[in-house]
Amino acid sequence: MSTVTRLSTKGQIVLPKALRAAHRWNPGTEFIVQERDEGILLKPQAPRAARTWESLIGCVPYTGPRKSVKEMDQAVAAEARSRK
Numbered sequence: 001m002s003t004v005t006r007l008s009t010k011g012q013i014v015l016p017k018a019l020r021a022a023h024r025w026n027p028g029t030e031f032i033v034q035e036r037d038e039g040i041l042l043k044p045q046a047p048r049a050a051r052t053w054e055s056l057i058g059c060v061p062y063t064g065p066r067k068s069v070k071e072m073d074q075a076v077a078a079e080a081r082s083r084k
Contacts, residue, residue, distance in 0.1 A: 030045040
């Protein structure tokens with residue numbers, strides 16, 4: 001597919017709707033711009049992976065004994081009472 005587009009006074013280039021739709025590029029899609037001998041190359045940046053509970057486990061180190069859900073609830077409630 002070959003098409004012509006124009007650089008705006010703000011330095012923006014409009015990608016044709018058919019091209020955006022074919023690649024499922026929505027507003028806000030980020031691109032990596034690479035300079036090449038023959039021009040420039042736009043590559044969509046890989047979407048950031050959504051965080052899962054499994055990916056978050058271990059992010060904050062805790063060296064104490066394991067706590068039960070009941071103990072955690074009690075600690076949260078005690079902290080909430082102390083902040084009132």
